[in-house]
Structure formats: C-alpha cells, structure tokens
Amino acid sequence: MTATITEAPAIRVQGLRKSYDDVEVLRGVDFEVExxxxxxxxxxxxxxxxxxxxxxSTxxxxxxxxxxxxxxxxxxxPAxxxxxxxxxxxxxAVDEVLTGRENLVLVARLRHVADPGGVADALLERFSLTEAGGRKAATYSGGMRRRLDIAMSLIGEPxxxxxDEPTTGLDPEARLEVWQAVRELARGGTTVLLTTQYLEEAEQLADRIAILHEGRIIVNGTLDELKRLLPAAKVEYVEKQPSLEDVFFALTGEEDSGRKES
Structure with a gap:
C-alpha cells in the first residue's frame, strides 16, 4: 500500500500565547488554515x-x-x-499623490519584480481598475482604494x-467591491486569513470560521457546522435556522458586534 502524502496547511498555530504587561491577550490559540x-x-x-x-506576519x-x-x-x-x-x-496604504498604476509600479520595483509596468496593468485589469489607473489615488472611492491596496499586496505572488478588518469604515457598496476582490484572491489559489467584526462578512466569504473570545478559539468550523451548534427556533410553525449572529452571541455572551478592536 502506498502512503498518502498530505500537504501541510498554509497556516498552523499551536498553543499561541501573548501578554502585554500583565494582560494575557492570547491564552493558547490553536487553528489551521488549508x-x-x-x-x-x-x-x-x-x-x-x-x-x-x-x-x-512576524x-x-x-x-x-x-x-x-x-x-x-x-x-x-521570519525572513x-x-x-x-x-x-x-x-x-x-496607498499613496494618494500617485496614480493607481504608479502605486502598483512602485511596489513592483521595490519587490524587484520583472516588468513592473506589465504587472501593474495586469492587476489593474484583474481588479477592474484599468480605466481609473491613470487617475490619482486621492480621487478614488473607498472601495476602489481598498481594491488597489489588495492588488498591491498581490505583487510578488504571495x-x-x-x-485585518479589510472593510472597516467602508459603505455597503464599497464592502461588496472588496468582497468580490477577496473571492478573486481565493479563486486564484491564494490563502486568505481575514479578521472581521462583521458577521455578514464572514458568512459571505469564509470557507471556515473561528471565533476568538478572551484569548482562546472557542469554536472553529464551517458556517453550517457552527449553525448546528444551536437548535433551530420554531416561529409560527416555520423552522428558523440560527444565523451566525445567533451563534456568535450565544457562545461569547457579547451584547453587540459594533465595537472595534484597537
């Protein structure tokens, strides 16, 4: 019998602990990302x-x-x-004085990528920014800036x-633009770890979801697996499946999700 070789996960975290002064922020965090x-x-x-x-990220x-x-x-x-x-x-983290294309070319040159202009043009097309590529980034909407920022992060093919909370401060339309960009990353084979306080964002994007509470991972699984942790509620004889919001608040005891991590 030939042994099956299992590819190592993209991210593996085991027993991670971190304190600042006397405050224990992480208390033994474990998870893997395929x-x-x-x-x-x-x-x-x-x-x-x-x-x-x-x-x-070291x-x-x-x-x-x-x-x-x-x-x-x-x-x-770490290197x-x-x-x-x-x-x-x-x-x-875009330079508003430069155009969208100039931002991409600059990062490509800093990362010593061959053909910086060609890389910039390809990324502008991939993230639907070709028409805006010659405009200064200062004129971009919030969603366009975020898409440009994500495009810049792809240079060098990581x-x-x-x-880290990629849609903080964005309006609903801009959030949808960023979600599409994140889905595009995954379709290209890139592993994505995102942090968010927006439960809908996790529902829409994630293959798997982990809830970090008081420095520990208290649950980790697919959306369907998390929903099965709570019983379905029956309202007027119609079965209502629990939402991710129901699961989050039931497990953490938090009263709201509107607070922002510092």
Missing part, C-alpha cells in the same frame, strides 16, 4: 485578532507556542515567512494574504 482557503477570525474588541495577525513575537506560515516557522525563519506573505491592515 491552502487556498478563506479563513475568517471573528472576535469582538480586545479578543486578540490583531495580535494573532501580528505574530503570524511583526510581534509570541511568548510561547508555535506558528508556521507557508511551511516556515515564524520565530525561526522566509515575510517572503511568502502579504499583509493588508485596517486602512488602505501564497498567504492577511486581511
């Missing part, structure tokens, strides 16, 4: 989502535990991790992209 998957990390203010992203060190990204240990091989990833923060 290659090409969209994985949503849900949590309210102070749950530890951004701290987790900072450790996985911007912070864990106190204990281990994490590998793209097969590289974040503590022992290799940084070469395999891209990180998009809560606010678009295998894993971290999106």
């Amino acid at each position: 290659r090409g998957e969209i994985f949503a990390l849900l949590g309210s203010n102070g749950a530890g989502k951004t701290t987790t992203i900072r450790i996985l 911007l912070a060190k864990a106190d204990s535990g281990s994490a590998t990204v793209g097969g590289f240990d974040t503590a022992d091989r 290799e991790v940084r070469g395999a990833i891209s990180l998009t923060g809560q606010f678009a 295998s894993v992209i971290f999106l």
